[in-house]
Amino acid sequence: MCGVVGVFCRDENLTSRLAFFSLYSLQHRGQESAGIAVFGDYIHIHKGMGLVSEVFDEKKLNEMRGNIAVGHVRYSTTGESRIENAQPLLVKTKSGALAIAHNGNLVNYQSLREELENGGAVFITDSDTEVIAKLISKQLLNGDVVSALKSVSQMLSGSYTLVMAINDTLIGYRDPLGFKPLIVGEGDFGYVIASESCAIDAVGARVLRDVEPGEAVVIREGEMEFVRVERSDRKALCVFEYIYFARPDSIIDGISVYDVRQKIGRILARESPVEADMVSPVPDSGTTSAIGFSKESGIEYLEALIKNRYVGRTFILPNQSVRELSVKIKMNAVKSNVDGKRVVLIDDSIVRGTTSRKIVDMVRNAGAKEVHFRVGSPPIISPCYFGIDMSTREELIASSKSVEEIREEINADSLAYLSLDGLVEAVGMKKEDLCLACLTADYPVDVSEAAGCRRC
Ligand code: SF4
CATH class of the missing domain: 3.60.20.10 (Aminohydrolase, N-terminal nucleophile (Ntn) domain)
Structure with missing residues (x-):
């Protein structure tokens, strides 16, 4: 990264x-x-x-x-x-x-x-x-x-x-x-x-x-x-550039990152609909997909969480202790928006699950009646060896837990991930031209040397 x-x-x-x-x-x-x-x-x-x-x-x-x-x-x-x-x-x-x-x-x-x-x-x-x-x-x-x-x-x-x-x-x-x-x-x-x-x-x-x-x-x-x-x-463009990593105003290989994220939200709403009063992003990377989800479902887009823009993104802070601390200082719930409501939260991905749990609790503690979690990518089941730091296999919550177990762990009323086909459709590129390895464990090159090396 x-x-x-x-x-x-x-x-x-x-x-x-x-x-x-x-x-x-x-x-x-x-x-x-x-x-x-x-x-x-x-x-x-x-x-x-x-x-x-x-x-x-x-x-x-x-x-x-x-x-x-x-x-x-x-x-x-x-x-x-x-x-x-x-x-x-x-x-x-x-x-x-x-x-x-x-x-x-x-x-x-x-x-x-x-x-x-x-x-x-x-x-x-x-x-x-x-x-x-x-x-x-x-x-x-x-x-x-x-x-x-x-x-x-x-x-x-x-x-x-x-x-x-x-x-x-x-x-x-x-x-x-x-x-x-x-x-x-x-x-x-x-x-x-x-x-x-x-x-x-x-x-x-x-x-x-x-x-x-x-x-x-x-x-x-x-x-x-x-x-x-x-x-x-073949090609192997990292699909996470579109899901999370790149800026939404960037265009990568002729495809607008913003458009992909919005389509992700729309497809997610079609694949995993839910009865709710409002849809909110987990800021900032869930924002564009939440807009898409809201447009497709007709559920009002309203912010449940406000981010402190002067704190770095938790996903790319280098060690766990800093990450833990930064969740608390990086965002806060908007009580007046969520009180008594059924809230759908949209995030781009779940890596370890620890951040998601804190966010769900934060929205519940602010008065939400129900908290439904929708994820703009399929479960991350395998590590990345190509430069995206998303931790080792043991730390990836979806590598060992089912969707229902993860739902329980993050304390959500319901949880659904985008399907792999839905993701490929949102990007609009041929499947063979994308790297999807952390979602499928099917690596585009031999990674055995890196997989055996804790330093890489
Ligand atoms: S393994 Fe995942 S994060 Fe790594 S390059 Fe491939 S798609 Fe991107």
């Missing part, structure tokens, strides 16, 4: 600012650390723990001059939460300094690292991004960055959307299965590459197109070209 950006800007004084604003709009993709590298007369790199606005200030951005920038916001999946793992990662290669920002997770990280270490390589981080950087750096001895990518792409397994800069070249690359999104925009200033289209909108650029799985976008001396690096028989 990370966000990446790349900027080519003809005005060297603007580049760092454009990267900053793009990253700022991707803050939802990672709140643990932020970093930007700017390639000018020399390479300026600045990284820090915390939010984009905490890591960068006016003075820092003014100092960072150059025409190319690579930026990253991070939530740790592989690798601990510490500054050494913040990105972009800068490595010196024989062909020049290489800055690399990575969204995703390799599933063969351990064996690749061991192989490199056996060959004498020394690592300064414990992130899989350094493995990718080392492999590219080795392949750069035999050719340019695109041919290096071609060789390295065949060695990597898992999810890896990359934005890189070397010398005068900016490159974006999406792994052959296209697990994570990547999109390109053009503005008067030049080009921007980003995880989501909202980051292109944020700098006043217009969307050109998505980078396709296995494709690279290469920007050199102001000229842009798309290069096919690898082909794959």
Whole structure:
């Protein structure tokens, strides 16, 4: 769970600012650390723990001059939460300094690292991004960055959307299965590459197109070209980008995240109707689906819960103790709305179930007569090894409990999940083009190495 950006800007004084604003709009993709590298007369790199606005200030951005920038916001999946793992990662290669920002997770990280270490390589981080950087750096001895990518792409397994800069070249690359999104925009200033289209909108650029799985976008001396690096028989875009992770105003692979979430709500209302007086989202990620549910069912949309917008999302806070505490301070029930009512709550997913229980209790304690829970995804039964931190199998409530047992555990009057077919219908993409592995346990690549490794 990370966000990446790349900027080519003809005005060297603007580049760092454009990267900053793009990253700022991707803050939802990672709140643990932020970093930007700017390639000018020399390479300026600045990284820090915390939010984009905490890591960068006016003075820092003014100092960072150059025409190319690579930026990253991070939530740790592989690798601990510490500054050494913040990105972009800068490595010196024989062909020049290489800055690399990575969204995703390799599933063969351990064996690749061991192989490199056996060959004498020394690592300064414990992130899989350094493995990718080392492999590219080795392949750069035999050719340019695109041919290096071609060789390295065949060695990597898992999810890896990359934005890189070397010398005068900016490159974006999406792994052959296209697990994570990547999109390109053009503005008067030049080009921007980003995880989501909202980051292109944020700098006043217009969307050109998505980078396709296995494709690279290469920007050199102001000229842009798309290069096919690898082909794959199938795609595996993470369905959770649509369900939860991406911003609703983003468009991913030509499909509006907002539209998908609204359809999820409509389909949920058709599949699992309920007699109720009001429908409310669990804010914020349930909001668009709750609107869809309300439209389809005719039940009034009314907020049962108000979120404190200055608290990070519980799902992506890094450890359990912080998560537990943050539920209490992040939202509160609106007593006057729920008192004496039959309430339908819409959430995007249930991971551990602990948050859902607290929310249901909160609404009950505020006077609700009944609380019905509707979930905008099928049950999460299996862990993700591709970069979404949704805990291990043991912690996933739906991996060991039936829907009825979960209903009891979260203390709801009724509970229903969206069906898998309903989800695929809402996205509007072919099933074979999506990763649905955490919902089906059917992984698009071999994950046995990662599944045996607690560190990954
Ligand atoms: S396993 Fe689930 S969360 Fe992970 S990439 Fe696949 S769909 Fe997304």
